[in-house]
Amino acid sequence: MNDPSARPAMRRLAAVALLAGAALLGGACRRAAAPAAPARFVFSMQTEPTTLNFVTATDAASMLVERLLSDFLVDHDRSLKIVPRLAESWDWSADHRTLTFHLRAGVRFHDGRPLTSDDVLFTYERLIDPKSKAVGRLDSFLPVESVTAPDARTVVVRYREPYAPALRTWEIPILPAHRYRGVDFETAPENRAPIGAGPYRFEAWDSGSRIVLRRNDDYWGERPAIDEFVFRFQPSLDTSLLSLLAGETDYTKITATAWGTRRQDPAFVSRYKVLTFTPLFFYYIAWRGDGSNPYFADPLVRRALGSALDREGYIRSVLQGLGSPVRDPLSLLLPGMPAVPATPPIPGKSGPAADAVAPAVPKADAGAPAGPSADAGPAGAAGASATLFDPDRAAQLLDEAGWRLDRRTGLRARGGRPFRFTLLVFAGGEDHVQFAQVAQDTLRRIGVEMRVEKLDWPALWSRLKSGQFEAALSGTSPSPDPDSLYGMLHSSQIGGGQNYAAYRDAEVDRWLEEGRRELDPARRDAVYRRIAARLDEAQPYTTLFSPSVVGVLNSHFEGAEPSPQGILGHVPGALAIRPASGGR
Amino acid sequence: MAGYAARRLLLALPTLLGISLLCFLILSVLPGDPIAARLEGGAPLSAEAEARLRAELRLDRPMMARYADWLAAAARGDLGRSLRDGRPVSAIVGDALPWTLLLNAAAVAALYAVALPLGLAQARRPRSPAARFAGAGLVAVSVVPPFVAALTLQAIVSVRLGWLPLEGTGRDAVASGFGPATLPASLLSVAAHLVLPALCLALAGWGFAARYARDAFVQALPGSAVAAARARGLRGAALLRHFAPALALPLVWLLGGLIPSLLAGSVVVEEAFSWPGIGRVMVQAVLGRDTPVAMALLLLSGTAVLAAQLLIDLIYPALDPRLRQRVPDRTSAAGAAGAPDRMHRAGGPA
Numbered sequence: 001m002n003d004p005s006a007r008p009a010m011r012r013l014a015a016v017a018l019l020a021g022a023a024l025l026g027g028a029c030r031r032a033a034a035p036a037a038p039a040r041f042v043f044s045m046q047t048e049p050t051t052l053n054f055v056t057a058t059d060a061a062s063m064l065v066e067r068l069l070s071d072f073l074v075d076h077d078r079s080l081k082i083v084p085r086l087a088e089s090w091d092w093s094a095d096h097r098t099l100t101f102h103l104r105a106g107v108r109f110h111d112g113r114p115l116t117s118d119d120v121l122f123t124y125e126r127l128i129d130p131k132s133k134a135v136g137r138l139d140s141f142l143p144v145e146s147v148t149a150p151d152a153r154t155v156v157v158r159y160r161e162p163y164a165p166a167l168r169t170w171e172i173p174i175l176p177a178h179r180y181r182g183v184d185f186e187t188a189p190e191n192r193a194p195i196g197a198g199p200y201r202f203e204a205w206d207s208g209s210r211i212v213l214r215r216n217d218d219y220w221g222e223r224p225a226i227d228e229f230v231f232r233f234q235p236s237l238d239t240s241l242l243s244l245l246a247g248e249t250d251y252t253k254i255t256a257t258a259w260g261t262r263r264q265d266p267a268f269v270s271r272y273k274v275l276t277f278t279p280l281f282f283y284y285i286a287w288r289g290d291g292s293n294p295y296f297a298d299p300l301v302r303r304a305l306g307s308a309l310d311r312e313g314y315i316r317s318v319l320q321g322l323g324s325p326v327r328d329p330l331s332l333l334l335p336g337m338p339a340v341p342a343t344p345p346i347p348g349k350s351g352p353a354a355d356a357v358a359p360a361v362p363k364a365d366a367g368a369p370a371g372p373s374a375d376a377g378p379a380g381a382a383g384a385s386a387t388l389f390d391p392d393r394a395a396q397l398l399d400e401a402g403w404r405l406d407r408r409t410g411l412r413a414r415g416g417r418p419f420r421f422t423l424l425v426f427a428g429g430e431d432h433v434q435f436a437q438v439a440q441d442t443l444r445r446i447g448v449e450m451r452v453e454k455l456d457w458p459a460l461w462s463r464l465k466s467g468q469f470e471a472a473l474s475g476t477s478p479s480p481d482p483d484s485l486y487g488m489l490h491s492s493q494i495g496g497g498q499n500y501a502a503y504r505d506a507e508v509d510r511w512l513e514e515g516r517r518e519l520d521p522a523r524r525d526a527v528y529r530r531i532a533a534r535l536d537e538a539q540p541y542t543t544l545f546s547p548s549v550v551g552v553l554n555s556h557f558e559g560a561e562p563s564p565q566g567i568l569g570h571v572p573g574a575l576a577i578r579p580a581s582g583g584r
Numbered sequence: 585m586a587g588y589a590a591r592r593l594l595l596a597l598p599t600l601l602g603i604s605l606l607c608f609l610i611l612s613v614l615p616g617d618p619i620a621a622r623l624e625g626g627a628p629l630s631a632e633a634e635a636r637l638r639a640e641l642r643l644d645r646p647m648m649a650r651y652a653d654w655l656a657a658a659a660r661g662d663l664g665r666s667l668r669d670g671r672p673v674s675a676i677v678g679d680a681l682p683w684t685l686l687l688n689a690a691a692v693a694a695l696y697a698v699a700l701p702l703g704l705a706q707a708r709r710p711r712s713p714a715a716r717f718a719g720a721g722l723v724a725v726s727v728v729p730p731f732v733a734a735l736t737l738q739a740i741v742s743v744r745l746g747w748l749p750l751e752g753t754g755r756d757a758v759a760s761g762f763g764p765a766t767l768p769a770s771l772l773s774v775a776a777h778l779v780l781p782a783l784c785l786a787l788a789g790w791g792f793a794a795r796y797a798r799d800a801f802v803q804a805l806p807g808s809a810v811a812a813a814r815a816r817g818l819r820g821a822a823l824l825r826h827f828a829p830a831l832a833l834p835l836v837w838l839l840g841g842l843i844p845s846l847l848a849g850s851v852v853v854e855e856a857f858s859w860p861g862i863g864r865v866m867v868q869a870v871l872g873r874d875t876p877v878a879m880a881l882l883l884l885s886g887t888a889v890l891a892a893q894l895l896i897d898l899i900y901p902a903l904d905p906r907l908r909q910r911v912p913d914r915t916s917a918a919g920a921a922g923a924p925d926r927m928h929r930a931g932g933p934a
Contacts, residue, residue, distance in 0.1 A: 050669035058622055130636040133670065135622050138633045186670030207679035208860020209753055232752070235855040235864065238735055239751050246743045246750050428871070458616025458873045461623070487630070496631020 038227035039579045041557060044240040044252035048208065048233045053191040054173035055126045056134045064568050065231055068213055070173035070196030073101060073120060075571045078563040080480040082167050083571055086115065086174060096162040096519050101155040107220050109176045110201040117149035122177035132185055140169035162517050164524060165481040199224050199575055209233060225578035250554040251567065259550045260320040275551040277562035281477045282326045283431065283544040290502035293470040295421055299538045304397035306542035307390040308446050309439050315545055318434055322548040325388055329543050330532040333482040334525060395446050405447045412447040420449040424463055424472040427454035431547055432473055464500040472500065482528045486512050488541065503540035556580055589898060596890045603886040604879065605651065611875050612647045618667035621872030641667055654879065664876035673880045676865060683753060684847065684861040690778045691785035692842050695793050703797025723791035734784045734856035741780060749777045751858040781857040785850055793838065800834030829903045836899050843892035847885050
């Protein structure tokens with residue numbers, strides 16, 4: 001009876017030997033290839049692009065890869081200012097209804113064919129064609145009357161009426177018309193093996209694992225210093241951090257928790273460059289204010305609950321200081337608007353509010369190497385010394401609104417009805433859920449009971465759209481133009497659009513329409529400031545905070561600079577990354 | 585035998601049909617629709633754009649009509665396209681399935697390689713402290729959550745010691761333009777990348793499988809039968825050959841239970857090791873209400889369960905002569921369920 005067990009044992013031994021050999025061999029290969037190896041940069045992503053069709057791709061991962069593969073008509077720099085790219089220049093007609101782009105000469109797709117105005121026209125047609133099933137950019141082209149191409153290097157866009165955000169909507173990657181014309185747009189081979197005109201050409205896409213790009217030596221602009229650019233798909237941030245530590249990845253973002261422990265480690269801080277940035281994204285709570293619930297039709301109640309939420313405390317304790325509170329949606333999009341109110345808190349208060357007076361946004365550069373950690377927050381929110389958290393004021397506002405504390409239950413009530421509502425949150429978002437849990441606690445202290453209902457994204461979205469909720473926590477990534485809040489605020493967007501709070505204010509509607517048409521920057525700014533002031537009063541949404549992202553770069557590389565869209569999402573982006581002097 | 589197999593296959597069809605209808609119903613009553621998945625990150629979408637998209641994706645049709653469409657296409661072998669990115673479902677599943685099969689086959693091999701010898705050792709010498717200790721150890725290991733096991737193994741074996749690759753499939757060696765990419769090198773690379781994820785998957789099953797194997801061996805090889813065989817002069821390989829069918833029965837039974845899980849991806853392990861398997865595809869499909877992809881995967885696992893049952897019912901008579909007479913009767917499902925009973929009786933070849 002000893003024999004049967006001996007066999008599996010042998011097999012096991014053989015397997016171990018084989019695998020050990022394999023590992024050694026793998027290691028040896030890696031080492032042997034190192035000295036003369038061309039520059040290879042491995043960028044860790046948590047999600048895989050859905051497609052590399054430049055028109056239908058709307059997810060963040062696809063759009064990052066697109067930036068390297070394709071050339072955009074116009075683009076933006078680190079400060080999100082529009083800069084020329086394929087369009088060398090552009091000009092407006094006197095009536096501000098015609099925008100003319102002048103294309104760069106001598107630009108070629110990766111297959112050698114020239115890029116002309118015909119390709120731009122083709123891309124535009126696909127963007128607005130319902131059959132393309134492209135959702136991302138359709139809305140911004142609705143004001144367009146016509147697009148024409150009088151010659152190979154000119155594109156003329158005619159608008160129905162002046163449209164202030166126009167230029168930014170032409171940040172579009174250009175498709176090769178000769179590849180896509182006449183083929184099924186959704187299953188074209190180019191969707192998985194794209195031909196672009198960008199600084200990198202497509203090399204390989206291993207489903208579920210990685211996308212490999214190779215430098216395009218025929219690029220019209222400055223050639224990138226990296227020969228091979230690899231996007232690795234690592235769904236777990238824990239794994240991508242380990243992968244960075246093992247030297248297999250050159251850039252990844254890390255969690256606030258991981259940063260909290262690693263920032264104390266001198267070895268980590270000296271081996272990696274930390275790049276912090278705050279994306280153009282914010283969390284908000286929509287209070288359904290159409291009267292379908294007894295609480296939130298009253299602006300006093302909305303403002304009260306807004307003051308009762310401790311964003312600063314959450315950022316400090318849970319996010320390790322990695323985030324900025326957002327006072328209202330427009331403060332992120334209007335230069336010079338304070339993200340937190342400048343007025344000091346009411347003096348003579350006690351309790352938790354007193355220590356919230358401490359600097360609201362502790363920046364995360366304490367342990368970062370070589371000076372401040374390049375925070376590229378869009379709002380410049382740092383340095384504010386006031387706080388949005390004010391539970392006393394919240395209590396006062398609720399009293400004013402008639403919601404009085406019932407000593408027996410500890411809950412506020414009005415007309416015998418206790419203040420007890422349900423907040424919908426996205427179950428897949430750590431910040432969504434955690435913030436809701438913290439808020440539950442703080443609200444309880446002012447006599448408001450909040451239940452939390454967690455939903456997955458499609459379920460949450462359908463509840464938001466149909467208005468079947470009392471309050472809901474969600475997030476949004478507006479474009480840098482203040483007009484991108486039209487969907488959240490205009491009454492025409494109730495039901496179908498993004499106006500989940502059912503906010504209805506005829507004046508705000510008119511101002512939003514005015515802001516869309518107004519071309520003079522100063523006057524336009526004034527319009528949106530009026531809207532911001534109104535929102536402060538009405539607070540249909542309580543904006544919460546923008547979480548910051550900590551990116552970590554292997555110090556074998558340098559030149560990467562973050563913008564609100566990360567280290568790749570702008571010009572020069574990936575083109576600035578180069579092997580550190582001294583080499584790998 | 586062939587007729588029996590054909591009858592079973594025919595019976596499987598309505599079962600699959602029922603599974604597909606049930607799955608479609610469940611997916612349809614989930615709140616929300618696939619358009620939401622295209623709006624990850626909260627990109628704005630006007631009512632007009634949404635209506636256009638809904639019509640284009642045919643989401644405005646009633647559920648039974650969509651099911652009929654799906655069924656008619658599936659009958660022709662067309663599983664449709666993903667509602668998320670328009671890719672053919674067959675391509676999406678085809679990309680992920682081989683990796684899942686490979687990983688789970690390796691995990692089953694690891695499961696057997698540890699559980700069988702240990703089970704045998706425990707069956708032979710139930711009081712041996714070493715066997716008891718190992719068994720207890722495996723039970724302890726099996727309660728470690730997979731993501732903890734994954735992170736620990738990765739941090740120690742890959743990052744600290746550098747013995748095995750951290751994550752990925754290792755096919756990089758195949759496709760990378762830099763450095764030699766020979767087939768053997770790629771295979772070795774993939775094999776090395778398999779070790780940790782397979783181990784993490786096997787970890788949870790070891791304790792159970794070892795106990796199962798011990799009990800099965802105890803029943804299949806009573807000491808008296810072994811002594812009787814020895815008395816007849818059987819030794820070594822001959823002894824083993826004598827007992828092989830009796831030993832094989834419980835193992836086949838165990839494998840039958842494992843086959844369906846070969847196709848099921850483990851989301852946790854796949855995420856921890858960036859393994860491009862079915863588990864993540866499935867989660868994404870359900871979260872994105874991507875009905876065609878989810879349907880294909882549900883049907884695949886349904887087919888696997890049915891196929892495994894059929895396979896076992898066909899193999900059993902081959903191993904156990906006493907069952908051959910009974911095959912044609914229609915107690916197939918009961919036959920599978922009654923298997924442990926038969927193991928008792930199969931014990932002593934006298």
